Amino acid sequence: MSEPDHSKYVVKDLISAKAIAARIEAMANEIESIFADSQQLVVVGLLRGSFMFISDLVRELNLPVEVDFIETSSYGDSMESSREVRILKDLRGEIKNKDVLVVEDIVDTGHTLQHVIKLLNSREPARLVVCALLDKPARREVDVQADLVGFEIPDEFVVGYGIDYAQRNRNLPYIGTVKFLDD
Numbered sequence: 001m002s003e004p005d006h007s008k009y010v011v012k013d014l015i016s017a018k019a020i021a022a023r024i025e026a027m028a029n030e031i032e033s034i035f036a037d038s039q040q041l042v043v044v045g046l047l048r049g050s051f052m053f054i055s056d057l058v059r060e061l062n063l064p065v066e067v068d069f070i071e072t073s074s075y076g077d078s079m080e081s082s083r084e085v086r087i088l089k090d091l092r093g094e095i096k097n098k099d100v101l102v103v104e105d106i107v108d109t110g111h112t113l114q115h116v117i118k119l120l121n122s123r124e125p126a127r128l129v130v131c132a133l134l135d136k137p138a139r140r141e142v143d144v145q146a147d148l149v150g151f152e153i154p155d156e157f158v159v160g161y162g163i164d165y166a167q168r169n170r171n172l173p174y175i176g177t178v179k180f181l182d183d
C-alpha cells in the first residue's frame with residue numbers, strides 16, 4: 001500500500017486539550033473510588049494510541065499503581081480495522097490475582113478490546129476494569145464496551161492526543177477529525 005499524502009487533508013478541532021484534561025480528572029476520581037481498597041493495581045496501556053492518555057491519567061491517580069503495556073496489531077496505514085487482532089508485545093508482568101485497569105484510546109469496531117479482555121481474563125486477574133478515552137458506538141461490530149468512557153464521538157476518523165493516521169498527528173495536544181481536501 002502506498003504512503004498516504006499528508007498534505008491532502010486537514011485536521012479540524014473536535015475535543016480541546018482543556019476538555020480532555022477536565023474529563024481525565026473526573027475519570028481518575030471514578031477510578032479511585034472503584035479501586036479505593038486496591039493494594040495492587042496494574043494499569044495496562046494499549047500501545048501505541050493510549051500513550052498520552054495513560055501518562056496523563058496515572059498522574060491524576062492517587063493510588064499505588066504499576067504501569068505495563070501491551071501492543072496489538074493496528075490499522076497499519078489505512079483507516080479500516082483489519083478485524084484480526086494480533087499481540088505484537090505482551091505484558092512484562094504477571095496479573096494473576098491483581099486488579100487491572102485497561103487503558104484504551106478508542107473503541108471502534110470493538111475487536112481489539114474484545115481480544116484483549118479475553119486474553120487478560122484468561123490470566124485470572126482479581127478485577128478487570130476498562131477505560132477508554134473515546135468511544136464510537138455507531139461502528140461497533142462485536143458486543144463489548146468500556147466500563148468508563150471519556151467521550152462518545154460520531155463515526156469520524158480522529159487523530160491527536162496519541163492517536164494517529166498512518167503514524168502522524170499523535171503529537172497534537174487535542175483531538176481532531178481528518179478532513180480530506182478536494183483534489
Ligand code: IMP
Nearest residue numbers: 049081106107108109110111112157158
Ligand atoms: P477496533 O478494534 O476497531 O475497536 O479498533 C481499535 C483501534 O483502532 C484503536 O485502538 C485505534 O488504534 C484504532 N482506531 C479506531 N478508530 C480510529 C480513529 O478514528 N483514528 C485512528 N485510529 C483509530
